[in-house]
Amino acid sequence: MIAKSLFFLTSLFLLILAPGALAQDSSAIDRRVETMLAALTLEQKIDLLGGENEMFTKAQPAIGLPRLKMSDGPMGVRTWGPTTGYAAGIGLAASWDTELAKQVGSGLGQDARARGVSFLLGPGVNIYRAPMNGRNFEYMGEDPYLAGRIATAYIQGVQSQGVIATVKHYAANNSEFDRHNSNSVVDERTLREIYLPAFETAVKEGHVGAVMDSYNFLNGEHATQNSFLNNQVLKKEWGFRGILMSDWWATYDGVAAANNGLDLEMPSGQHMNRETLLPAVREGKISETAIDDKVRRILRTALEFGLVDRDQTDLGISVYSQRSRAIALESAEKGAVLLKNEGNLLPLDAHKLHTIAVIGPDAWPAVVTAGGSAEVTAFNPVSILTGLSDALADANVTVTYNRGLKTLETVFGEAAFSTDAEGKQAGLKQEDFASGDFSAAPDKVSTVSGVNGFGPWRWGPPPAIKGIRWTGYYIPRKSGKQRFILAGMGRDDYKLYLNNSLVLEESSPEGQVPHAYDADFSASQPVAIRLDYKPGIEGITLGFGATAVDDLLEPQAVKLAAKADVVVLCAGYSPQTESEGQDRLWQLPTGQDELIKAVLDANPRTIVLVTSGGGVDTNQWLDRTPALLQTWYAGQEGGRAVAHILLGQVNPSAKLPISYERHLEDNPAYKNYYARPGTNDIHYDEGIFVGYRYYDKSETKPLFPFGFGLSYTTFAFSNLIVTPAETSANGPVTLSFDVRNTGARGGAEVAQVYVGDPSATVQRPVKELKGFVRVELKPGETRRVSVVLDQRSLAWWDVTGKSWKVDPGRFTVYVGDSSANVPLQADFTVR
DSSP states (O other), X not given: OHHHHHHHHHHHHHHHHXXXXXXXXXXXXXXXXXXXXXXXOHHHHHHTTBOBTTTBOOOBGGGTBOOOBEEEOSSSOOSSSOBOOOOOHHHHHXXXXXXXXXXXXXXXXXXXXXXXXXXXXXXXXXXXXXXXXXXGGGSXXXXXXXXXXXXXXXXXXXXXXXXXXXXXXXXXXXXXXXXXXXXXXXXXXXXXXXXXXXXXXXXXTTOOSEEEEOSSEETTEEGGGOHIIIIIIIIXXXXXXXXXEEOTTOOOOHHHHHHTTOOBBSSSOSSSSHHHHHHHHHXXXXXXXXXXXXXXXXXXHHHHTTOSSSOSSOTTSOSSOHHHHHHHHHHHHHHXXXXXXXXXXXXXXXXXXXXXXXXXXXXSSOOOOOBSTTOOOBSSOOOHHHHHHHHTTTTTOEEEEEOOBOOHHHHHXXXXXXXXXXXXXXXXXXXXXXXXXXXSOOSEEEEESOEEOOOSOOOOOOOSOOEEEEEEEEOOSSSEEEEEEEEOOTTOEEEEEETTEEEEEEEOSSOOOOEEEEEEEOTTOXXXXXXXXXXXXXXXXXXXXXXXXXXXXXXXXXXXXXXXXXEEEEEEOOTTTSBTTBOOOSSOSTTHHHHHHHHHHHOSOEEEEEEOSSOOOOTTTGGGOSEEEEOOOOOTTHHHHHHHHHTTSSOOXXXXXXXXXXXXXXXXXGGGSSOOTTSOEEEOTTTTOOTHHHHHHSSOOOSBOTTOOBOSSOEEEEEEEEEOSEEOTTOOEEEEEEEEEOSSXXXXXXXXXXXXXXXXXXXXXXXXEEEEEEEEEOTTOEEXXXXXXXXXXXXXXXXXXXXXXXOSEEEEEEEESBTTBOOEEEEEXXX
């Protein structure tokens, strides 16, 4: 406790002394901005509206403005070498801990200062709409109130260190598939109540220094040139005074972007440049006043954060920080959600164990993050295998390990193909087409051993070959279910035919994950193969293999499981299977379901750990699994955090920031998640009924509800009082209630407050989250908790009146530990 107290006081001291926007004299800054602006020519002003060298704004020496350095976030200062890797955004949201979010932000801010970084490109606050979105792991769940509270604390932490936080991706960027072309069709009420509030809170309460526009269209207009989003809502209604920047290569029309709110095009001025904007100003298509406003924002933000008057690199801050490492550990510990614990299998008692088998593809090496611009190279990533082994070093417990599954690269390399049906010549016939037109004659014909180009992400150059066709035969070694696996990277396009029938097809304009097709074949029965492939600009990245499903498993894994006292099975995704630029599958990566079932058959005392950015399909094995821990992407300290939780050194306290589906079809966005055929339009037909808002009004219920999470102790709620019992629309209304630890261990409970409006004049959710408090309690301890509701807590967006509206009548407040368990309820009246 002494060490924790010192850590907190040191952190608080750093926050108080840290440079930042609030320490500056705004009137003096404004005068200085006008002086600097007056010294610039129109050409120089326009130059400042585009970045350079991928991660920098442009300098303007004539006015003393340095170029400012950026870094990808939001889980670490990614762009400039190894760094501290914190828990992913969804894990941070699962902590429901705003103080922790502020500490993570502060750690990131210091990590940025040590590297000379002035803009951190995070946090991400796009709403979790469905589990397939490849960037869900970066974001903060399905509820806008929770996301806004966690993001605002994170922003305050980052900016307390004199570093500009960048909230993204504005707005309605809720899938990665075809993100440059997809058009999110969202009605205004749904936008205002679900998809914009986290951004609004970041601006109004977090005073975020930068906002990043997204790639997608919103209601027919790209975000970077969407006047409703940028001019009307962000700058006029919310009063945003900072910098509105584009996502990288998300600007499509320089004049439209300049007129409709974009201030800074990244990573370069490809569209907002002298060649485009100078003629537009002269012809009256853009006013110089609009250009001046953009430059003012850039100059003002740089001055407010002290970036003009100090060296951006703080030589007094360590690049590798024990403080940051401690925060990273806490973020991993507080973010892991215990979803199942039958028979109190957890926590494990090391004194009663002889052998633990650690099995699974995510056991080692450490899976710090998913892929894309949030992926970090951590200094000392701790795997689950390493974390458990270290924690049990003095306990006389043997820790065994097996990956459990062959890697995809191994499957691709071992695949037994033949150019003839008799199996006399190994390999596949390869035909290269320079034009990519498979109806033309091939430009080259050869025989290859297989298709094994899959591997880590890499950039071009674009291949000279535009199309490749492989033909031949797969001859099974044994009878039974055979699995055909295809894995590409980037913008690959392929079609797989078995015995002249199309079985797998990928025509993805942006990214993809491995896909598999199963079919029963007899041993030695030749299966005719044709694989047509069009590589993307990243190069030839395709891998293809076929194997008996049983042969995917490592036999030694089952043997280790059978001999162990308990098994820790580490399943989930990785940067190759969950990433920016591509959506992922709801099913676990190929072979993992079979592995889990085989291990459970061998040892029913199996704890399943899931690494993912959201919900996964558990239908094949959950009913037989006694313990399930959702770790998300836990950052570099994930292995230590898991060990502390499994061994009872840390009592799990996290709660789901999402609703966990039983079946993918149960998700309210399931039918509308992708664009309608023949269009790029994604219709958000579920409206405001996202996540628990939908399940509350439906007969369909989730597997695990929003806000749910188990502990090694128990809690009770009582004595709810609402004051006043009758109020005006402006409130405030105060709720007070008791939370008691009724178990034998100390722990933390998250008391969740929901508000329902049964007398509303429009359709509203049964209840909506409007407050929460994380409470640490000793065994038997009771604490009185208070939550204050304001006018916004009661309001809905009136599209006709263009304002937030509170209907008079009865309101109901609900208090509990999840959206599905609210034992305390009380009413009050709004006059």
